[in-house]
Structures are given as structure tokens and as C-alpha cells.
Amino acid sequence: MSESHEESPALGSLAERINYLFASIAPEHGDRPEYTGKEVISWLRQRGYELSASHLSELRRGIKTNPTMRVIDGLARFFAVRVGFLHGDPDAVRDVMAEIRLRRALREAQVTDIAARVAGLDPEQRHAVANFITQIVYEQTTGKDGNPPGRSTPDK
Known part of the structure; x- marks a missing residue:
């Protein structure tokens, strides 16, 4: 997912x-x-x-x-x-939430260069960028498998 x-x-x-x-x-x-x-x-x-x-x-x-x-x-x-x-409106809710996540990530990281580059994108592209950044941050804090870094998923 x-x-x-x-x-x-x-x-x-x-x-x-x-x-x-x-x-x-x-x-x-x-x-x-x-x-x-x-x-x-x-x-x-x-x-x-x-x-x-x-x-x-x-x-x-x-x-x-x-x-x-x-x-x-x-x-x-x-x-x-x-x-x-x-x-x-479900589409607006989804888009605004993605945009707010992006705003927060940009503000917290103080990466104004990225903000300037994203500003000209249409809403769908901004949504994709926000999801991409959210996924990177998630993987950085939990590891690609969803577990904390250094821990693997148990065998099933």
C-alpha cells in the first residue's frame, strides 16, 4: 500500500x-x-x-x-x-490533508528550495509529491518493512 x-x-x-x-x-x-x-x-x-x-x-x-x-x-x-x-468534499479533504503534510514537512525541515519548486505544480502533482515525502519520512523512522530500523519482520 x-x-x-x-x-x-x-x-x-x-x-x-x-x-x-x-x-x-x-x-x-x-x-x-x-x-x-x-x-x-x-x-x-x-x-x-x-x-x-x-x-x-x-x-x-x-x-x-x-x-x-x-x-x-x-x-x-x-x-x-x-x-x-x-x-x-472527499477529493478536497484528501488533497488538503496531503498539502498540509507537505507544508508541515517543509516547515519542519526548513527546505524552502523544495517548496519553491513544488509551488508551481498542479494539485494532483503536489499530492503525489506530498505522498512521496511522507513515504520517505515514514521509511526513515520505521524502516522500509514498517519495523523500527534494525528489526526485521518475523517469518510467517
């Missing part, structure tokens, strides 16, 4: 998808693991989007499940993802 599906969260609800974005896309500056709701609200309001802190909190907790298209658009723009991701 070329992709590892067990690593991917289900993301079946809007709340799960929003929380995935918060947990997966860290602020560019600073050592914080995720944006605060206050930062998101401030950014949205500066650009004409109306969203209160309580509404965002209710979206994240799954209490509110049907925000306006404008709110969805604003959140997608803030996190720089396709709107279809927040709507739960």
Missing part, C-alpha cells in the same frame, strides 16, 4: 475539519502549536468577515453545524485551503 490511511483522521464533521486546521497549521512566527480563536477572528474581521468568538467556538465544538458560505470562505482563506475541504 503506497498511502498510510491509518494516519489520517476521519474528519467526518465540520467541527473535526476546522479543528484539524487549527491543530495542523501552526502560526508562521513563534513557537505556538496553533492559532488562537482570537487571531482567526481578528484576521477575518479585518477582511470584512463577520464571525464572533462564540460562533467560532460553537463551530469547533460541533454545536453550530451550518455556517454561512461567507464564514466558510473566510476560514478557508485564513488557513489557505480549498473551500471544498470545509464542505467535506
